[in-house]
Amino acid sequence: MENIVSKLSTEQYEKNFQELHPPLTYGSALAESSRCLYCYDSPCMKACPTHIDISEFIKKISTDNLLGSAKTILKSNWVALTCAKACPVAVLCEGACVLNEKGDKPIEIGRLQRYVIDNYFEQGMPALFDVKPSNGKSVAIIGSGPSGLACGAELALLGYNVTIFEQSDVPGGLNTWGIAPYKMRKQDALKEVELVKSFGVSVKTGTGIGKNITFNELYKNYDAVFLGIGLGESNALSVKGEELSGVISALDFIEQVKTEDWSSVPVGKKVAIIGAGNTSIDAATEAKRLGAEQVIVLYRRSSQDMSAYNFEFDLAKKDGIIFHFLTAPKNIIGKNSVEGIECIRMEPGQPDSKGKRSVLPVPGTEFTIPVDMVIKAIGQEAQNDFISSVPGVKFVNGKIEINVENYQTGNPKVFAGGDCINGGKEVVNAAYDGKMAAHGIDKFLCN
Amino acid sequence: MVDLSINCGGIKSPNPFWLASAPPTNSAYQICKAFELGWGGTVWKTLSEPIMNVASRLGGFDYSGQKLAGLNNIELTTDRTIEINLKEIYETKKLWPDRAIIVSLMVESKRETWHDIVKKAIDTGADGLELNYGCPHGMSERGMGAAVGQVPEYCKMITEWVTEVSTIPVLVKLTPNVTNIQMPARAAQAAKAQGVSLINTINSIVGIDLDTLRVVPNVSGKGGHGGFAGPAVKPIALHMVSQVATDPEFNLAISGIGGISTWKDALEFILLGATSVQVCTAVMHHGFRIVQDMIDGLTNWMQSKGFSNLDQVRGKSLTGLDSFGNLNLLYKAVARIDQSKCIHCNLCYIACEDGAHQCIDITPEDGHNKTVIREKDCVGCNLCAIVCPVPGCISMVRLDDGSEEKTWNNLIQDFKSEGRELSWENLAEFQKQHGIEIH
Incomplete structure (x- = not known):
């Protein structure tokens, strides 16, 4: 890549990546928890995909019962710290807070949850849960992301011998590698891995299926297998110049940023991000915070069609990110490195059956934006090859098909949850899937 | 124009807001500052026998994240000499001739000692005296304060020692730590005092430190009971003021005290018969400046209600005060929920379900719970x-037309005249007759 931004000072990096939502103090947590109405059958609890008894855990903060509060949270959600920091609370629990209807500010549920779980880890994870005696059965979990961790924790407590196989050297999946540093640092995700390990779960890192061990070995040696494998490679743009130096997938870029060795992450002075989902916003704001002079998001549809949450869009605008809607990439230009991106204007066509309008290029509207770096953020493919290699597993529209009652795949011994069954949702959805799949596995193995 | 001035048993002040005898009235420095901000009067911190205070004197009672719902103290009377206090009272009165300065007194139970301190207090030019028979800690163990206030005979005797030499109005400050507050109030009247001040602090232990397992406040590992004050005591104080105000044998002025923090609190005391009100905890929490809102708020309220002076307001709520036996059993009110204001917290449901009479139905509707009263x-x-x-979301609606009234006392009278006894069966018949269902 040419025109790489010069390094910033350590202080500047820290400032740029400082937390968006800093921790609450004791006094502020007490005041905020006291503001909670302690609703009965509360809407926030229903809005949380893991159904944490939110008013209950908040009540416990107000009585200084922080361990009780942690237990209330964790029994519903094993990656509660990640969720506290990375959940889109404005569209989940906090969006459902009854105080919104009253015209007041909703309770800061995410920050209160973080306060409780931070305290729990600071206390050295005192034991809150009983691990049942071993039932002699074993389960292999592929992937140590949120669904794998949740599934592992739940099964371990039920008395199963659980092994999580993780291809990366560092566990945690997207909790570790996929969340913007101003929301959460890598270290937090690793604390949750330690919690799950404390229940007796073994986490084998650096162990790729098909590389270090075959699926068949797992299938033979374990009583059940859970697939928490997430998604695969980033989708290709399929335009000329995609192979040039300076073209990178958003996930690879975000992963580099998560090393927190910020000065070593190469960023062009002018950066174009293709796509307008939440991952795209992360990549855009991170490029800006690493020192990019100009960051442009290109999206072939209009602003109302983009999948990024409003609060993410707002964050990007505050960071000075420029958005070009109804603009599609046509070619990436450059000799060896990216020098520019040729775009074409799009116009809305007829809405499809779901109301989403198709877009069509407007001939003759081509124009070129000089850029040094192109980040692809137009979604990920499923792990097609791996999934098709598992006998019996059905694969529909890029998602593993499961029985929604018990998370069982077409192969009765194989269960799945998280992004690989939903095509890519929130951490909290994966956490719920993993937990429910554990109970599906338990029912399957006990019958 | 609204006139807030009062005359409380002969003690005049430009508004009813007085500082109670307590830490905020310890010195001329504090009182001058308070007068500067608008306080109408002050009761100077009690002049007494030689005493010494301890460190760690106060304990706060917090509730639900709110500081100081109540305040407990074990501080005693002034720990500065009588001479310094008398000199400062004299100087302060000179500077503030239009404000009421009342000197609080508490000395050993000897006639000469009282005569002596009363004369010295009068010589300062003060407007009145307040006899502290209420202090529940420290002084009571030395035969003063509440030890006097709890025995109406002592209260009368010592008050007589004061009134026989005093040339200025005398208020007697009553302790609430008695069974019937009317008795010491009557004793004060019998001894020719001009008014009573109530309530003094309530005996209390404010809390236990759950780490040290010691009571709060902790004086080097020990603690004891103290006097409780602040917002939490207001309902108790209001009741006691009303008891004194409605006593047919009592006709002196009342200075109301107990948890007054705002003009609204003050007004409630006045509506139950108080002429002046005294404030302490709220000032200890937020400073003398709170009086500005008190004056403004009270003035604005009076203006909005068409009152021009406090004589028109005083005791106005006493007419609606009656015993349970005189309340109308046929008054029928039910709750109604304004669905357009409901925020679906379901707090009404769980309160009624677990804590009352199970008459709210909850049904899922449009993704939330709809709560409906089963009238x-x-x-x-x-x-x-x-x-x-949510303000205004649930209102209590009257269903009867008000044409019928039957109180418990009426009912018992009816039973008597009809030769029927009070039995569950006879009550059930009355209820049936009036469509009252007990479930």
Whole structure:
């Protein structure tokens, strides 16, 4: 890549990546928890995909019962710290807070949850849960992301011998590698891995299926297998110049940023991000915070069609990110490195059956934006090859098909949850899937 | 024009807001600052026998994240000499001739000692005296304070020692730590005092430190009971003021005290018969400046209600005060929920379900719970309206037309005249006759 931004000072990096939502103090947590109405059958609890008894855990903060509060949270959600920091609370629990209807500010549920779980880890994870005696059965979990961790924790407590196989050297999946540093640092995700390990779960890192061990070995040696494998490679743009130096997938870029060795992450002075989902916003704001002079998001549809949450869009605008809607990439230009991106204007066509309008290029509207770096953020493919290699597993529209009652795949011994069954949702959805799949596995193995 | 001036048993002040005898009235420095901000009067911190205070004198009672719902103290009377206090009272009165300065007194139970301190206090030019028979800690163990206030005979005797030499009005400050507050109030009247001040602090232990397991406040590992004050005591104080104000044998002025923090609190005391009100905890929490809102708020309220002076307001709520036996059993009120204001917290439901009479139905509707009162079962207890966080969402609606009235006393009278006894069966018949269902 040419025109790489010069390094910033350590202080500047820290400032740029400082937390968006800093921790609450004791006094502020007490005041905020006291503001909670302690609703009965509360809407926030229903809005949380893991159904944490939110008013209950908040009540416990107000009585200084922080361990009780942690237990209330964790029994519903094993990656509660990640969720506290990375959940889109404005569209989940906090969006459902009854105080919104009253015209007041909703309770800061995410920050209160973080306060409780931070305290729990600071206390050295005192034991809150009983691990049942071993039932002699074993389960292999592929992937140590949120669904794998949740599934592992739940099964371990039920008395199963659980092994999580993780291809990366560092566990945690997207909790570790996929969340913007101003929301959460890598270290937090690793604390949750330690919690799950404390229940007796073994986490084998650096162990790729098909590389270090075959699926068949797992299938033979374990009583059940859970697939928490997430998604695969980033989708290709399929335009000329995609192979040039300076073209990178958003996930690879975000992963580099998560090393927190910020000065070593190469960023062009002018950066174009293709796509307008939440991952795209992360990549855009991170490029800006690493020192990019100009960051442009290109999206072939209009602003109302983009999948990024409003609060993410707002964050990007505050960071000075420029958005070009109804603009599609046509070619990436450059000799060896990216020098520019040729775009074409799009116009809305007829809405499809779901109301989403198709877009069509407007001939003759081509124009070129000089850029040094192109980040692809137009979604990920499923792990097609791996999934098709598992006998019996059905694969529909890029998602593993499961029985929604018990998370069982077409192969009765194989269960799945998280992004690989939903095509890519929130951490909290994966956490719920993993937990429910554990109970599906338990029912399957006990019958 | 609204006139807030008062005359409390002969003590005049430009407004009813006085500082109670307490730490905020310890010195001329504090009192001058308070007068500067608008306080109408002050009761100077009690002049007494030689004493020494301890460190760690106060304990706070917090509730639900709110600081100082109540305040407990073990501080004693002034720990500065009588001479310094008398000199400062004299100087302060000179500077502030239009404000009321009342000197609080508490000395050993000897006639000469009282005569002596009363004369010295009068010589300062003060407007009145307040006899501290209420202090529940430290002084009572030395035969003063509440030790006097709890025995009406002592209260009368010592008050007589004061009134026989005093040339200025005398208020007697009553302790609430008695069974019937009317008795010491009557004793004060019998001894020719001009008024009573109530309530003094309530005996209390404010809390236990759950780490040290010691009571709060902790004086080097030990603690004891103290006097409780602040917002939490207001309902108790209001009741005691009303008891004194409605006593047919009592006709002196009342200075109301107990948890007054705002003009609204003050007004409630005045509506129950108080002429002046005294404030301490709220000032200890937020400073003398709170009086500005008190004056403004009271003035604005009086203006909005068409009152021009406090004589028109005083005791106005006493007419609606009666014993349970005189309340109308046929008054039928039920709760109604304004669905357009409901925020679906379901607090009314769980309160009624677990804490009252199970007459709210909850049904899922449009992704939330809809709560509806089953009116035929609603006993009109108010609980749902009290717990509802949205103003105006749940209201209590009267269903009877007010044409019929039957009190418990009426009912018993009827039973007597009809030769029927008070039995569950006879009550059930009355209820049936009036469509009252007990479930």
